[in-house]
Amino acid sequence: METFVTAFSEAGALLVSFDADFLSIVGLSLRVSLTAVAIACLIGFPLGTLISLARFPGRGGAVLLLNTFMGMPPVVVGLIVFLLLSRAGPFGVLGLLFTPTAMIIAQTILVTPIVAALTRQTVEDLWAEYGEHLRSLDAGPLTTLSTLIVDARFSLTTAVLAGFGRAIAEVGAVMIIGGNIEHVTRVMTTAIALETSKGNLSTALGLGIVLLALALAVNAAVQLINGSAARRAALA
Amino acid sequence: MMKMQSSILPLDVRRLVFEADSTRLLHDVGFSLQAGKRTVLLGPNGAGKILLLRLCHGLLTPTAGEVSWSGGHERARKHQAMVFQQPVMLRRSVAGNITHALAAHGVPRADRPDRAEAALALAGLSHLARRPARVLSGGEQQRLALARAWATEPQVLFLDEPTASLDPGATRAVETLIEGFHAAGTKIVMATHDLAQARRLADEILFVHKGRLLESADAESFFDRPQTEEALAFVAGELLW
Numbered sequence: 292m293e294t295f296v297t298a299f300s301e302a303g304a305l306l307v308s309f310d311a312d313f314l315s316i317v318g319l320s321l322r323v324s325l326t327a328v329a330i331a332c333l334i335g336f337p338l339g340t341l342i343s344l345a346r347f348p349g350r351g352g353a354v355l356l357l358n359t360f361m362g363m364p365p366v367v368v369g370l371i372v373f374l375l376l377s378r379a380g381p382f383g384v385l386g387l388l389f390t391p392t393a394m395i396i397a398q399t400i401l402v403t404p405i406v407a408a409l410t411r412q413t414v415e416d417l418w419a420e421y422g423e424h425l426r427s428l429d430a431g432p433l434t435t436l437s438t439l440i441v442d443a444r445f446s447l448t449t450a451v452l453a454g455f456g457r458a459i460a461e462v463g464a465v466m467i468i469g470g471n472i473e474h475v476t477r478v479m480t481t482a483i484a485l486e487t488s489k490g491n492l493s494t495a496l497g498l499g500i501v502l503l504a505l506a507l508a509v510n511a512a513v514q515l516i517n518g519s520a521a522r523r524a525a526l527a
Numbered sequence: 528m529m530k531m532q533s534s535i536l537p538l539d540v541r542r543l544v545f546e547a548d549s550t551r552l553l554h555d556v557g558f559s560l561q562a563g564k565r566t567v568l569l570g571p572n573g574a575g576k577i578l579l580l581r582l583c584h585g586l587l588t589p590t591a592g593e594v595s596w597s598g599g600h601e602r603a604r605k606h607q608a609m610v611f612q613q614p615v616m617l618r619r620s621v622a623g624n625i626t627h628a629l630a631a632h633g634v635p636r637a638d639r640p641d642r643a644e645a646a647l648a649l650a651g652l653s654h655l656a657r658r659p660a661r662v663l664s665g666g667e668q669q670r671l672a673l674a675r676a677w678a679t680e681p682q683v684l685f686l687d688e689p690t691a692s693l694d695p696g697a698t699r700a701v702e703t704l705i706e707g708f709h710a711a712g713t714k715i716v717m718a719t720h721d722l723a724q725a726r727r728l729a730d731e732i733l734f735v736h737k738g739r740l741l742e743s744a745d746a747e748s749f750f751d752r753p754q755t756e757e758a759l760a761f762v763a764g765e766l767l768w
Contacts, residue, residue: 434631
């Protein structure tokens, strides 16, 4: 119990101290995860929409694969990206291993299936409702696509938040790819893992509390942008 | 504006067959629709009325047979609209639902607000323009669906049991709107199983039963002198299945 009490005071101390090392860790966490989520959305929204609307041989397999990839273990993704980026790997010449860029790549691979799979489900449900009306309007592919994505916007924020939650919380991939190098690739989750293994449990827990607060802040911001619950109920 | 365009009517339907899962749902249906008259597809539930509407509108592709519009299919698509039994409400404002349809029809952005406003005024929904469409009552939603269809200036308006889930007051409002469209020169093609509604609105009846077109007649002669046993029973208010 004492650990928890100390943890909260440590968390408080970290937050008010504006310790440069601590801030750089928080900053890198946000930078890596938010960038990964942004790229994943750029790929995942159109990909999910495409799979939900297109009819092609092997579509069932594609959906199955996408849904499976949602649950891909971060360490496995980390390992694969490690092999690809390591000196002997096909992309070794780029020298990206143990850089934030490599961490963004790994997290993008983790998050894209989540965004794409949830987008597919959302758009497919919406198409079941809108399909006849849009076809009755003789809407072209572009109008159809934009109507579905715009009208699914509230549901799609859930996909984005799920992706962000995945990215900011995972430790396996960033640990392998980044290597938890101080001032270079250390993020909140790898710092927590390190402090835990060193036995600094209250510091680790303090970092954990800050991480939670961060996730809370991001979700609250999104909810604010989405508007009131009543508005969402009417439009979602 | 509508009157300057040449008509997409008559609509000729020839030997139409529709099958789903190797069950034949429509058998050799043929008829011709002219401009002016309000056509009502009448028949019990499951007769194939709605199927017929969807095939005419191009939402379904026939297994065999032909649906041909004057001037060709492509041109006809832009001059027809359909209102469904359960109105499809986009997750947008009431006015936004109409401007979306106008945009899909290629109406220039600058013209959309005025045309949306006119359509809403017609349907008595102006005061709700900024409300989310999905919080409207069932009757208001159906009126919005009609206003949205009207805004795109269709020559032919297909209606799929538009009042099936509405109370008498809302039904009357919807029927008044339909009458208004008819008076303005829009061809009305409506499916209903409601005998009283067919009596109120129809100029001509296509009586459909078990996937077959059994009778095609002026409303008056259909109701006075049904030619088939099935129609006789239906007009007499007996339950057909």
